[in-house]
Amino acid sequence: MSIIEVAGPGGFQGGEAMVQPAEETSAGLLRDAFRRLRRNPLAIFGSVLIAIFVVVAVFAPLLAPYDPVATDLSQIRPGKFPGPSAEHLLGLDQLGRDELSRLIYGARYSLLIGVVSTAMGASVGMSFGLLAGAFGGWVDSLVMRLMDVMLSIPGLLLAIGVAAVLGRSIVSIMIAVAVVNVPIFARLLRSSMLVQGRSDYVLASRSLGVKRRKIVLGHVLPNSLAPVIVQATLALATAIVEAAGLAYLGLGSEDPRIPEWGRMLAETQSFLSSAPLLALWPGIAIVVSVLGFYLVGEALREALDPKLRS
Amino acid sequence: MTETRVSVSDRAYDGPLLSVRDLRVTFSGRGRHDVRAVDGVDLELAAGSTTGIVGESGSGKSVSSLAALGLLKGRGVTVEGSVRLNGRELLTMPDAQLRDIRGREVAMIFQDPMSALNPVLTIGRQLTEVLTRHAGLDKREAMVRAGELLEAVGISAPGQRLKQWPHQLSGGMRQRVMIAIALACSPRLLIADEPTTALDVTISAQILELLRTLVADTGTALVLITHDLGVVAGLCDTVHVMYSGRIVESTDRRQLFAAPRHPYTTGLLASVPRLDQPRGTPLLPIPGSPSDTRPWRTGCAFGPRCSRHDEACDGGPPTLAEHAPGHLARCIHPVVPAVPKAPAGPS
Numbered sequence: 001m002s003i004i005e006v007a008g009p010g011g012f013q014g015g016e017a018m019v020q021p022a023e024e025t026s027a028g029l030l031r032d033a034f035r036r037l038r039r040n041p042l043a044i045f046g047s048v049l050i051a052i053f054v055v056v057a058v059f060a061p062l063l064a065p066y067d068p069v070a071t072d073l074s075q076i077r078p079g080k081f082p083g084p085s086a087e088h089l090l091g092l093d094q095l096g097r098d099e100l101s102r103l104i105y106g107a108r109y110s111l112l113i114g115v116v117s118t119a120m121g122a123s124v125g126m127s128f129g130l131l132a133g134a135f136g137g138w139v140d141s142l143v144m145r146l147m148d149v150m151l152s153i154p155g156l157l158l159a160i161g162v163a164a165v166l167g168r169s170i171v172s173i174m175i176a177v178a179v180v181n182v183p184i185f186a187r188l189l190r191s192s193m194l195v196q197g198r199s200d201y202v203l204a205s206r207s208l209g210v211k212r213r214k215i216v217l218g219h220v221l222p223n224s225l226a227p228v229i230v231q232a233t234l235a236l237a238t239a240i241v242e243a244a245g246l247a248y249l250g251l252g253s254e255d256p257r258i259p260e261w262g263r264m265l266a267e268t269q270s271f272l273s274s275a276p277l278l279a280l281w282p283g284i285a286i287v288v289s290v291l292g293f294y295l296v297g298e299a300l301r302e303a304l305d306p307k308l309r310s
Numbered sequence: 311m312t313e314t315r316v317s318v319s320d321r322a323y324d325g326p327l328l329s330v331r332d333l334r335v336t337f338s339g340r341g342r343h344d345v346r347a348v349d350g351v352d353l354e355l356a357a358g359s360t361t362g363i364v365g366e367s368g369s370g371k372s373v374s375s376l377a378a379l380g381l382l383k384g385r386g387v388t389v390e391g392s393v394r395l396n397g398r399e400l401l402t403m404p405d406a407q408l409r410d411i412r413g414r415e416v417a418m419i420f421q422d423p424m425s426a427l428n429p430v431l432t433i434g435r436q437l438t439e440v441l442t443r444h445a446g447l448d449k450r451e452a453m454v455r456a457g458e459l460l461e462a463v464g465i466s467a468p469g470q471r472l473k474q475w476p477h478q479l480s481g482g483m484r485q486r487v488m489i490a491i492a493l494a495c496s497p498r499l500l501i502a503d504e505p506t507t508a509l510d511v512t513i514s515a516q517i518l519e520l521l522r523t524l525v526a527d528t529g530t531a532l533v534l535i536t537h538d539l540g541v542v543a544g545l546c547d548t549v550h551v552m553y554s555g556r557i558v559e560s561t562d563r564r565q566l567f568a569a570p571r572h573p574y575t576t577g578l579l580a581s582v583p584r585l586d587q588p589r590g591t592p593l594l595p596i597p598g599s600p601s602d603t604r605p606w607r608t609g610c611a612f613g614p615r616c617s618r619h620d621e622a623c624d625g626g627p628p629t630l631a632e633h634a635p636g637h638l639a640r641c642i643h644p645v646v647p648a649v650p651k652a653p654a655g656p657s
Contacts, residue, residue, distance in 0.1 A: 200422060206381055208439075209443060
């Protein structure tokens with residue numbers, strides 16, 4: 001594959017020399033990383049999973065064959081639900097709702113919770129990290145001790161606490177997951193900024209009289225973002241699992257109509273012996289979507305590694 | 311308001327461009343002995359002149375220059391003495407004022423062009439940053455000027471280079487970019503800290519030649535910090551040899567190579583291959599290593615490695631004494647040139 005690409009149009013030296021500059025002038029570091037991502041089969045597989053997940057979530061109303069909340073109790077007998085059939089590809093759940101449609105709509109909630117909670121956690125955490133990394137001294141100590149306190153509380157317990165205080169809803173799940181992410185992002189950005197702050201180009205900028213604010217925001221911060229980007233991708237995966245876990249524990253929305261994957265797991269577990277497939281479907285959905293984000297996150301980590309850059 | 315005052319003092323002042331007096335830099339760490347990296351350096355530099363500072367790793371060359379520009383301020387570093395640029399004291403100057411001077415009146419080039427450029431910003435962004443900061447240009451003017459600067463340092467297709475990232479340039483080109491950035495605001499003083507150490511021989515010769523012509527054309531004074539005597543020979547009017555944080559020999563370039571006085575300098579010269587010596591002449595390393603040094607207050611720091619060392623050297627710090635007109639050496643038993651081989655020095 002790669003051999004064909006290199007030796008393909010225009011041969012070796014000539015082709016490269018002619019193609020490279022035009023492409024390279026517009027190529028930033030992200031483009032550089034993207035190029036490396038494309039060569040990683042696992043990254044492509046992961047991106048495909050994410051793409052499917054996102055498409056399903058966005059176009060749920062078009063893709064779902066049935067209304068996810070419409071019940072068809074006529075087909076339900078106690079302890080016995082119709083399995084997969086031509087009409088209902090994944091069968092019906094305990095209330096006679098189409099399982100496939102519920103899964104498809106469930107992708108919306110997972111994606112929404114994952115993206116929003118990661119975004120909240122990352123932005124708040126990065127603000128703390130930036131504060132600590134930019135000012136150092138007592139600001140650094142204060143912020144980092146605060147983060148240590150947050151880290152010392154087990155994530156799940158913290159999430160349960162937040163959900164308990166704010167009440168059962170999707171929003172409180174988002175906040176709970178975000179809060180867990182805050183210290184992780186804060187520490188990551190701070191340590192990354194400390195490393196970059198000692199680099200030669202920062203010394204060079206200082207020797208040119210560039211102002212502090214500009215050095216921090218224009219030089220140190222952009223160079224410190226690579227690990228944060230990777231962490232954000234991985235945090236998305238974790239957020240989906242955590243959200244499902246919290247919903248499974250009954251901390252999600254009180255509205256029984258909402259087809260959240262974790263809650264679907266919880267609701268069907270009492271029918272595990274009679275209808276095991278009903279628990280399997282949401283489980284598979286969770287695993288596949290999380291896997292996609294993990295694969296891409298790991299590939300990003302490699303692609304953004306400065307040591308691999310020539 | 312500040313600017314007018316600066317320019318007035320500029321006109322009135324006719325002393326040396328740079329005057330360093332008794333510069334001392336001490337690193338102190340918790341629970342460790344203080345390390346005095348620079349131990350009383352005196353230096354004077356006329357406008358437009360080129361000066362070399364030579365010494366091995368750890369002799370305090372780089373630390374002196376960083377300290378002089380106020381780049382070492384921080385916990386655990388004490389900088390004492392006096393550094394005057396154009397008559398204005400830099401060491402006690404407030405940071406904001408110092409930042410106005412750095413990049414505009416004095417600039418620095420660093421050793422490793424691979425790491426001294428910001429990897430995530432384009433060459434253009436990094437060049438224009440200085441121009442908008444100090445020269446008062448807007449972004450578009452700065453970009454035009456940046457292109458001219460790249461052309462001046464011998465980079466082809468500057469328009470295209472401006473849009474590129476550092477990792478797309480070779481080491482030699484990156485160092486040219488660094489030089490362009492440093493000279494962007496036509497500083498009066500350029501400090502080059504081992505500008506060619508990270509480059510291969512041919513590229514390093516090109517870079518030195520570029521520095522030489524640029525400095526000559528613009529009238530910028532150059533301080534060249536190096537461990538390479540060959541670099542000094544090609545570029546510098548005067549040379550200071552540093553050892554263990556002090557200058558041990560100061561003279562002009564011809565004197566240094568023709569009639570070195572300090573045993574350390576002769577040692578350095580003997581350890582470099584020379585074309586004018588018969589083939590097969592062995593290179594003589596200086597015995598010991600820089601870690602064999604001792605604090606100057608107990609005697610000559612070079613004593614433990616010196617072949618001319620005796621009890622007199624242990625009495626206390628030797629002073630920098632004039633052994634020939636314009637030729638200073640910090641040694642009690644200086645090397646006396648046996649027979650002046652070449653008509654060097656005062657004839």
